[in-house]
Amino acid sequence: MAKKNPQKLVSGGMYFAYSDENNAIRKDLQHKNQNEEKLTLEETLLRLDGNLGLVSSCYKLYKKEIIEDKHLRFDTDIFHGEDGLFVFKYLHYTNGLYFNPKPLWVILERPGSATTGGYNIRWLTALAAVDRMMEFEKDPKIKNELEIYRVNRAMMVMRTAMKKGGSALKDAKKMQRVIRREWAKYLFGNSTVRRKVYYLGMIVLPITILQKIFNFMI
Numbered sequence: 001m002a003k004k005n006p007q008k009l010v011s012g013g014m015y016f017a018y019s020d021e022n023n024a025i026r027k028d029l030q031h032k033n034q035n036e037e038k039l040t041l042e043e044t045l046l047r048l049d050g051n052l053g054l055v056s057s058c059y060k061l062y063k064k065e066i067i068e069d070k071h072l073r074f075d076t077d078i079f080h081g082e083d084g085l086f087v088f089k090y091l092h093y094t095n096g097l098y099f100n101p102k103p104l105w106v107i108l109e110r111p112g113s114a115t116t117g118g119y120n121i122r123w124l125t126a127l128a129a130v131d132r133m134m135e136f137e138k139d140p141k142i143k144n145e146l147e148i149y150r151v152n153r154a155m156m157v158m159r160t161a162m163k164k165g166g167s168a169l170k171d172a173k174k175m176q177r178v179i180r181r182e183w184a185k186y187l188f189g190n191s192t193v194r195r196k197v198y199y200l201g202m203i204v205l206p207i208t209i210l211q212k213i214f215n216f217m218i
Contacts, residue, residue, distance in 0.1 A: 002061045005038070005098035009091055010061040011053060014105035031101040044097040045142045048088070049149045052099055057083035059105040066093045079122035081129030081153065088133050119157075119164035124171060126153045127178070147182065148189045154178045155202055162211040172207050179203055 001010045013034070015027040034051060048054050057074075066072070070093055074082045091097070130150040137143050158175035161168040179186070180203045187196055202210065 001098060001100055007095045008038070008098040009044075009087070009094050009096075011097060011099050012059055012105060013101040013103040014053075014059045014107050015103050016109055017106050018109040027106065029103055031103075034099070034101040036101065037099045038096070039099070040096045041091060041094065042139070042142070044091060045088075045137075045139075046145055048084075048145065049152050052097065054087055054091075054097075055081070055084040057086050058107060060087070062090060066090065075129070075132065078125045078129045078132075080157075081126040085129040085132055089136060092136070119160045119168050119171075121171065123157045123160060124174075126157055129153075144185075145190065147185050148191060151179050151182050151186050151199070152195075155199070158202065159214060162207065162214055165211065169207055169211070172211075176203065176207060 001012070013029075013031040015029055017025055017027050019025060031051070037052075039047070044052070044054070053059060067090070070089075072086060072089055074086050076082075078085060127150060130146060130153055134143055134146050134150075137146060154175045158172045158179070161172035161175065179199065183199075183203060186199055191199070205213075
C-alpha cells in the first residue's frame with residue numbers, strides 16, 4: 001500500500017481485541033462498511049473527526065524521513081490527543097491519505113490505559129492539542145473545521161468527566177461553558193443534524209441531569 005501511494009499517509013482497518021468475562025480474547029472488526037479511499041490533504045483534514053481514525057497514531061504507515069526531517073515528535077505535555085496532534089502535523093508533509101479498510105492491525109483494549117482508565121484532570125489537555133492544531137494550520141477553511149472539532153473534543157471530555165462523577169463534575173461544568181461559547185459556529189457549521197441535537201442537549205440541560213441520562217444509557 002505504501003509503495004503505491006508514496007506521497008500519502010497510509011491508514012488501514014483493524015480489529016479491537018479485548019478479554020470477555022471468561023478471559024477469552026474477542027476481536028471486533030472496525031470499518032466494516034467502509035470503502036477504500038484516496039483523499040487529498042484538504043479532504044483528509046476536513047474529515048479529522050470522521051471515520052478515518054485520524055485521532056489516533058495507530059494503524060498507519062509513516063515515513064521515517066518525514067518524521068526526522070521535520071522534527072515531528074509527540075508533545076510531552078499533552079496527555080490526551082497528543083497522537084492526533086502528531087498525525088495532524090505529519091499530514092501537512094504529505095498530499096493526503098490513502099485508506100484501506102482491510103484489517104491489518106489488532107488493537108488491544110486493556111483496562112487502565114489512557115483511553116479506558118476513566119477520567120482524570122489530564123483529559124483537559126485534549127483541548128490544548130486542538131489549540132496547537134489551530135496554531136499550526138494556515139488554511140481558514142480548515143481552521144473553521146478545527147473550531148467545530150474542538151467543541152466535539154470538549155463534549156467528549158465533558159461526557160467522560162460526568163461518568164466519573166464526584167469532583168470531576170467541576171471539570172464537566174467547565175467544558176459545558178466552553179461548548180456554550182461556540183453555539184453559533186456549531187449550530188450553523190458543518191455538523192450533522194444528529195450532532196447538533198446532541199450538542200443542544202449538552203448546553204441546555206444541567207450537568208446533574210445529563211449525568212443521570214448518561215449513567216442510564218451505560
